[in-house]
Amino acid sequence: xxxxxxxxxxxxxxxxxxxxxxxxxxxxxxxxxxxxxxxxxxxxxxxxxxxxxxxxxxxxxxxxxxxxxxxxxxxxxxxxxxxxxxxxxxxxxxxxxxxxxxxxxxxxxxxxxxxxxxxxxxxxxxxxxxxxxxxxxxxxxxxxxxxxxxxxxxxxxxxxxxxxxxxxxxxxxxxxxxxxxxxxxxxxxxxxxxxxxxxxxxxxxxxxxxxxxxxxxxxxxxxxxxxxxxxxxxxxxxxxxxxxxxxxxxxxxxxxxxxxxxxxxxxxxxxxxxxxxxxxxxxxxxxxxxxxxxxxxxxxxxxxxxxxxxxxxxxxxxxxxxxxxxxxxxxxxxxxxxxxxxxxxxxxxxxxxxxxxxxxxxxxxxxxxxxxxxxxxxxxxxxxxxxxxxxxxxxxxxxxxxxxxxxxxx
Numbered sequence: 001x002x003x004x005x006x007x008x009x010x011x012x013x014x015x016x017x018x019x020x021x022x023x024x025x026x027x028x029x030x031x032x033x034x035x036x037x038x039x040x041x042x043x044x045x046x047x048x049x050x051x052x053x054x055x056x057x058x059x060x061x062x063x064x065x066x067x068x069x070x071x072x073x074x075x076x077x078x079x080x081x082x083x084x085x086x087x088x089x090x091x092x093x094x095x096x097x098x099x100x101x102x103x104x105x106x107x108x109x110x111x112x113x114x115x116x117x118x119x120x121x122x123x124x125x126x127x128x129x130x131x132x133x134x135x136x137x138x139x140x141x142x143x144x145x146x147x148x149x150x151x152x153x154x155x156x157x158x159x160x161x162x163x164x165x166x167x168x169x170x171x172x173x174x175x176x177x178x179x180x181x182x183x184x185x186x187x188x189x190x191x192x193x194x195x196x197x198x199x200x201x202x203x204x205x206x207x208x209x210x211x212x213x214x215x216x217x218x219x220x221x222x223x224x225x226x227x228x229x230x231x232x233x234x235x236x237x238x239x240x241x242x243x244x245x246x247x248x249x250x251x252x253x254x255x256x257x258x259x260x261x262x263x264x265x266x267x268x269x270x271x272x273x274x275x276x277x278x279x280x281x282x283x284x285x286x287x288x289x290x291x292x293x294x295x296x297x298x299x300x301x302x303x304x305x306x307x308x309x310x311x312x313x314x315x316x317x318x319x320x321x322x323x324x325x326x327x328x329x330x331x332x333x334x335x336x337x338x339x340x341x342x343x344x345x346x347x348x349x350x351x352x353x354x355x356x357x358x359x360x361x362x363x364x365x366x367x368x369x370x371x372x373x374x375x376x377x378x379x380x381x382x383x384x385x386x387x388x389x390x391x392x393x394x395x396x397x398x399x400x401x402x403x404x405x406x407x408x409x410x
Contacts, residue, residue: 006051006053009057012055012058015051016058016269016270016273017269019038019041019042019045019269019273020038020269020270020273022041023037023038023040023041023269023273024037026041032364033132033133033136033331033363034264035132035268035272035331035332036331036360036363036364038268038269038272038273038276039272039273039275039276039279039335039356039360040276040360041273041276042272042273042274042275042276042277042278042279043276043277043279043281044276045273045276045277046276046277046278046279047279047280047281047282051277052277052278054274054277058270058274059274061266061267061270061271062270062271062274062275063224063234063271064267064270064271065263065267065268065269065270065271065272066234066235066268066271066332066336066339067220067224067234067235067238068217068220068238068259068262068263068267068268069132069263069267069268069271069332070235070238070239070242070332070333070336071216071220071238071239071241071242072242072256072259072260072263073131073132073135073157073160073239073242073332074157074238074239074240074241074242074243074246075242075243075245075246075249075256076131076135076153076242076246076249076256077153077154077157077242077243077246078150078153078154078246078250079243079246079247079250080250082154082157084150085147085150085151085154085155086154088151088155088309088313089151089154089155089157089158090158091309091313092151092152092155092158092306092309092310092313092323092327093129093154093155093156093157093158093159093161093162094158094159094162095305095306095309096127096129096155096159096302096305096306096327097127097128097158097159097162097163097166098127098162098305099301099302099304099305100123100126100127100297100298100301100302100305101123101124101126101127101162101166102123102301103123103297103298103300103301104119104122104123104126104127104294104297104298104301105119105120105122105123106119107293107294107297108122108123108294112290114351117170117171117346118341118346118347118351120166120170120171121337121338121340121341121346121347121355122294122347122351122355123166124163124166124167124170124337125330125334125335125337125338125341125355125359126294126297126298126330126334126355126358126359126362127159127162127163127166127298128159128160128163128330128331128332128333128334128337128359129155129156129159129160129326129327129328129329129330130156130329130330130331130332130333130334130362130363131153131156131157131160131332131333132331132332133326133329133331133363133367134152134153134156134326134327134329135153135156137326137367137370137371138152138153141371141375141378142378143378143381146378146381146382147381147382147383147384148315148319148323148376148380148381148382148384149381151384152323152326152327155323155327156327157243159327160239160333161239163333163337164235164236164239164240164333167232167233167236167337167340168232168233168236171231171232171233171340171344171346177226177229177230177231178230178231178232180226180229180230181223181226181227181229181230181232181237184222184223184226185223185226185237185240185241188219188223188237188241189240189241189244192219192241192244192245193244193245193247193248195215196212196215196216196245196248197248199211199212199215200212200248200252200255210258212255213255213258213259213262216245216259219241220237220238220241223237223238223241224237224238233336233340235336272335275335275339275356276356278339278342278349278352278353278356279352279353279356279357280349280350280353281353283349283350283353283354284353284354284357286350287350287353287354290354291354291357291358291361294354294355294358295358295361295362295365298328298330298358298362299328299362299366302324302327302328303324303328306323306324306327306328307320307321307324310323310324314384315384316376316380316384318374318376318380319376319380319381319384321370321373321374322370322374322375322376325366325367325369325370325374326366326367326370328362328366329362329363329366329367330358330359330362330363331359331360331362331363334355334356334359334362335356335359338352338355338356338359339352341355
C-alpha cells in the first residue's frame with residue numbers, strides 16, 4: 001500500500017509539500033530558519049519514515065531551488081554598501097573563507113585520511129558563511145540597515161564568492177564548453193542589469209504574466225545548462241547574476257518579494273528536505289567524534305581569521321565577537337557544496353552525513369551564542385561606521401593640509 005502511494009506522482013507531491021507545510025509551522029512556532037527545519041524534517045523522513053528515495057522531477061525541483069536561492073542571495077547584497085565597506089568586507093570575507101578552507105582541507109586529508117578531492121569538498125563546504133541565516137538575523141533584529149550590519153552582509157558575499165570560485169576552479173572540467181560558459185556568463189553579467197530594467201519599465205508593474213520573473217528564470221536556466229555542460233555546477237553563475245541585478249532589485253522590492261515567495265513556497269523545500277533525507281543518522285552516530293572535531297576546526301579557523309581583523313577595523317569587543325560568530329554560520333552554500341560532492345560521487349554517504357551535520361550545527365550554535373551573549377545595539381552598530389568615516393575624513397583632511405603646505409612652500 002505504502003509503495004503504491006509512493007509510486008503515485010500526486011500522492012508523492014502531496015507528501016513532500018505536506019512535509020514543507022509542517023516545517024513552516026514549526027519554524028514560525030520556534031522562530032528558527034525554515035530552511036533549517038526543512039533539513040531536520042528531511043532527516044526524520046529519511047531515517048524513520050522510509051522516504052529516502054527520490055525521482056527525476058523531485059531532483060529537478062531540488063536543483064532549481066538551489067539555483068534560485070543562490071540567485072536571491074546575491075540579489076540581496078546592496079551594491080552601495082558593498083562599495084562603501086569594500087576594504088573591511090574584503091578583508092573579513094577573504095579571511096573567513098581561506099582559513100577554514102585550508103584548515104579543514106589539511107585536517108581531513110592528513111588527520112582523517114580522506115583523499116585530496118574529498119578533503120577539498122570538506123574545505124569548501126565548511127568555509128562558507130550563511131547569507132540566509134545572517135540576513136534573517138539582521139532583518140528580524142532591525143540591524144540590516146546599520147553600518148556594521150551592511151558590512152557583515154557584504155563580507156558574507158565575499159566569503160561565499162570564494163566558495164563559488166573554489167568549487168568551480170577545483171572541480172570544473174577544462175574544455176571548450178568551459179570557455180563558452182565563461183564567455184556567456186561574462187556577457188550576461190554585462191547586459192543583464194539594463195535588460196532587466198528595460199523589461200520592468202516597458203511591461204509595467206503587477207502584470208499577471210510576470211514577464212520579468214520569466215526572463216530571470218530563462219537566464220538562470222540557460223546558464224545552468226551551460227554550467228553542467230562545462231562539467232561544473234548549476235548554482236555557480238546564479239550568485240554572480242544575482243549580484244549584478246542587485247541594484248535593480250533594491251529599487252524594485254516588489255519583484256524580489258514575488259521571486260522570494262515563489263522560491264520558498266515551491267522550490268527550496270524540495271532542496272532542503274532532499275538534503276536532509278541524504279543524512280544517515282547511523283553514520284552520524286558512528287562519526288560523532290569526527291563531527292565534533294570538524295565543528296571546532298571550522299569555528300576556530302573563523303575566529304583566528306575574523307576576530308583580529310574585526311578589532312583592527314575599530315570594532316568593540318562585543319561587536320567583534322558578534323561579527324565573528326555570524327561569520328561562523330553555514331547552511332545554504334555548505335549544503336550545496338556537500339550535495340555537489342555526493343552527486344558527483346566524490347564523497348560517500350557517510351562523509352556527506354558528517355559534513356551536513358556540521359553545517360547544521362554551525363547554523364544553530366554560533367547564531368544562538370551571538371544573539372544571546374554578544375548582540376550589540378543598533379546604535380553601536382551604526383557608531384562603528386561613523387567612527388570609520390571620521391577616521392577616513394580625518395585622513396583626507398590631513399592629506400589636503402599637507403598638500404596645501406607643500407603648495408605654499410613651492
